[in-house]
Amino acid sequence: MSQTFILIPGRTSDQGCGISEGKFQPKYQKQIQSLQMSPGDMQRLAVKEGDWVRLTSETGSVEVQLVSAPKDELPDGLLFIAYGDISCRLMSGDTHGSGMPTSKGIDVTLEVLASAIANTSAIANSTAKAD
Amino acid sequence: MSAPAVQSEVIPELKIVQDATCTFCGCVCDDIDLSVKDNHIVEAKRACVLGKAWFLNHTLDDRPSCLIDGRPASLEEGYDRAARILTNGKYPVIYGLSDSPCEAQRVAVSIADWIGGIIDTTTSVCHGPSGMAFQGVGEVTCSLGEVANRGDLIIFWGSNPAESHPRHFTRYSLMPKGMFVPNGRKDRTCVIIDVRKTKSAKAADIFIPIKPRADFEALWTLRALARGIELDAQQVLSDTGVELSVWQDLMARMKAAKFGVFFFGMGLTMTRGKHANTEALLALTRDMNAHTRFVSKPNRGHGNVTGADNVVSWRTGYPFGVNHARGYPRFNPGEYTTTDTLARREADCAMMIACDPMANFSQSAREHLASIPYIALDTKDTPTTRAAAVAFNVATYGINTGGTVYRMDDVPIPLRPAFDSPHPGDFEVLTAIEDRVKKILGINA
Numbered sequence: 367m368s369q370t371f372i373l374i375p376g377r378t379s380d381q382g383c384g385i386s387e388g389k390f391q392p393k394y395q396k397q398i399q400s401l402q403m404s405p406g407d408m409q410r411l412a413v414k415e416g417d418w419v420r421l422t423s424e425t426g427s428v429e430v431q432l433v434s435a436p437k438d439e440l441p442d443g444l445l446f447i448a449y450g451d452i453s454c455r456l457m458s459g460d461t462h463g464s465g466m467p468t469s470k471g472i473d474v475t476l477e478v479l480a481s482a483i484a485n486t487s488a489i490a491n492s493t494a495k496a497d
Numbered sequence: 498m499s500a501p502a503v504q505s506e507v508i509p510e511l512k513i514v515q516d517a518t519c520t521f522c523g524c525v526c527d528d529i530d531l532s533v534k535d536n537h538i539v540e541a542k543r544a545c546v547l548g549k550a551w552f553l554n555h556t557l558d559d560r561p562s563c564l565i566d567g568r569p570a571s572l573e574e575g576y577d578r579a580a581r582i583l584t585n586g587k588y589p590v591i592y593g594l595s596d597s598p599c600e601a602q603r604v605a606v607s608i609a610d611w612i613g614g615i616i617d618t619t620t621s622v623c624h625g626p627s628g629m630a631f632q633g634v635g636e637v638t639c640s641l642g643e644v645a646n647r648g649d650l651i652i653f654w655g656s657n658p659a660e661s662h663p664r665h666f667t668r669y670s671l672m673p674k675g676m677f678v679p680n681g682r683k684d685r686t687c688v689i690i691d692v693r694k695t696k697s698a699k700a701a702d703i704f705i706p707i708k709p710r711a712d713f714e715a716l717w718t719l720r721a722l723a724r725g726i727e728l729d730a731q732q733v734l735s736d737t738g739v740e741l742s743v744w745q746d747l748m749a750r751m752k753a754a755k756f757g758v759f760f761f762g763m764g765l766t767m768t769r770g771k772h773a774n775t776e777a778l779l780a781l782t783r784d785m786n787a788h789t790r791f792v793s794k795p796n797r798g799h800g801n802v803t804g805a806d807n808v809v810s811w812r813t814g815y816p817f818g819v820n821h822a823r824g825y826p827r828f829n830p831g832e833y834t835t836t837d838t839l840a841r842r843e844a845d846c847a848m849m850i851a852c853d854p855m856a857n858f859s860q861s862a863r864e865h866l867a868s869i870p871y872i873a874l875d876t877k878d879t880p881t882t883r884a885a886a887v888a889f890n891v892a893t894y895g896i897n898t899g900g901t902v903y904r905m906d907d908v909p910i911p912l913r914p915a916f917d918s919p920h921p922g923d924f925e926v927l928t929a930i931e932d933r934v935k936k937i938l939g940i941n942a
């Protein structure tokens with residue numbers, strides 16, 4: 367079942383460091399591909415870190431992995447992600463005559479992806495073996 | 498018997514660059530001591546975590562200085578091709594500039610002028626709405642030095658300096674012991690207003706969590722309270738997500754402050770309401786001056802985004818989103834701003850300078866950018882340089898090249914480079930492109 371949330375893309379310190387290290391390096395990539403959810407919402411939806419969800423805005427749809435937001439940082443009903451490819455896909459190109467797309471406070475619906483969870487564990491298992 | 502030969506090892510000398518300038522964020526800290534060994538910064542004393550990552554990761558690399566269609570090419574070939582792309586276009590856009598020195602920004606504006614193109618900066622997708630609000634309302638402002646010496650009530654609205662400007666608190670806004678705040682932090686009250694309890698909230702005396710997308714309502718609540726207008730407590734709570742009594746307490750503190758400061762961030766400009774949000778904040782600041790001294794300042798992100806606003810304003814009369822197609826500058830955010838010209842598929846060529854729209858723009862804008870010929874200048878390999886027709890790998894400003902940048906409070910600061918780069922800087926590349934553009938267009942000036 368899909369749930370509605372408000373997505374707040376923003377800056378994180380690790381993302382800032384990752385920009386200097388290189389945008390194709392793991393630190394930056396990890397930051398822009400991790401969706402933070404409040405511990406309360408994670409409990410309510412019975413999801414855990416590493417689970418995949420699909421986010422859909424009026425502009426686009428993405429699949430992304432969940433991480434728990436640091437304690438108290440995010441109220442229930444809000445999601446956070448570091449600015450990057452994923453947040454861009456959910457942002458409209460329309461700036462309402464301002465030059466600035468609405469990049470924060472984006473309405474999204476969220477679905478937990480059972481198949482993606484299975485995929486992730488398969489990938490995790492094969493990586494573990496390769497290590 | 499001869500003595501065994503002593504293996505001689507060349508130990509690279511350690512060079513110290515004192516008071517170097519960090520250009521990673523708008524704080525532009527100019528008190529960094531760099532230790533440089535073998536063309537590599539090994540230590541950046543006093544820099545924050547972002548500044549250290551900036552200085553220590555900009556090393557010399559063996560990537561070619563120029564790629565054309567992804568293949569190594571000479572700089573001369575790159576300049577020629579870039580000039581042809583820009584002069585062949587009917588709707589050329591030059592964008593970025595917030596991580597280039599003012600000297601290079603100036604040349605970029607000239608190129609836009611010669612080719613009748615658009616000059617726009619990353620301001621349009623950070624504090625562009627604030628720029629519009631400044632024009633509409635005006636700006637009661639001051640330098641960061643005044644904040645350090647006088648500010649006794651510091652309010653951050655939609656801004657998270659702990660993660661975006663880590664030395665803001667210690668260098669300018671909270672910790673400094675100033676002339677009129679001799680006990681530093683103890684003499685100041687810090688309020689943070691945000692939809693998330695960010696890392697910055699830990700530094701606050703008061704954290705006010707507002708409802709997402711309710712900044713406009715919250716600011717107008719404060720404007721009403723500043724004028725002593727009675728408000729319906731229920732309405733305020735449902736509009737802002739915060740009890741009226743909290744806003745009343747804040748307003749009492751604002752009126753009692755000797756020198757109040759709003760630092761505002763993209764929580765205001767990127768959220769629904771955009772320039773209407775910042776207009777409300779600037780108007781509130783103006784209102785407060787009937788009671789006490791109050792100022793507001795945007796927390797600017799990139800190292801020289803403030804310089805970009807200044808340079809584009811000197812050259813064209815407008816701060817960003819300026820179109821030269823008619824032979825004189827016209828300003829219209831939403832029409833001449835880059836993300837719009839790309840998303841509407843109007844631009845037919847572009848030059849992206851020290852910016853990464855392929856990592857930051859909407860999908861429709863990115864798709865169009867990928868479909869037109871464009872030039873990219875960057876110190877790093879990025880999604881934007883990878884898809885460029887001509888990509889210049891340039892020297893890093895402040896580390897390899899000198900020049901001037903503007904701190905977020907419009908104070909110009911000189912750069913003190915640490916070591917040379919084999920790559921040209923933005924200024925050299927843009928000057929060479931400008932020369933060729935003028936030749937193609939038959940301009941002798």
Ligand code: SF4
Binds near residue numbers: 521525544545662665
């Ligand atoms: S606060 Fe900004 S300018 Fe100062 S050292 Fe950190 S990143 Fe550099």
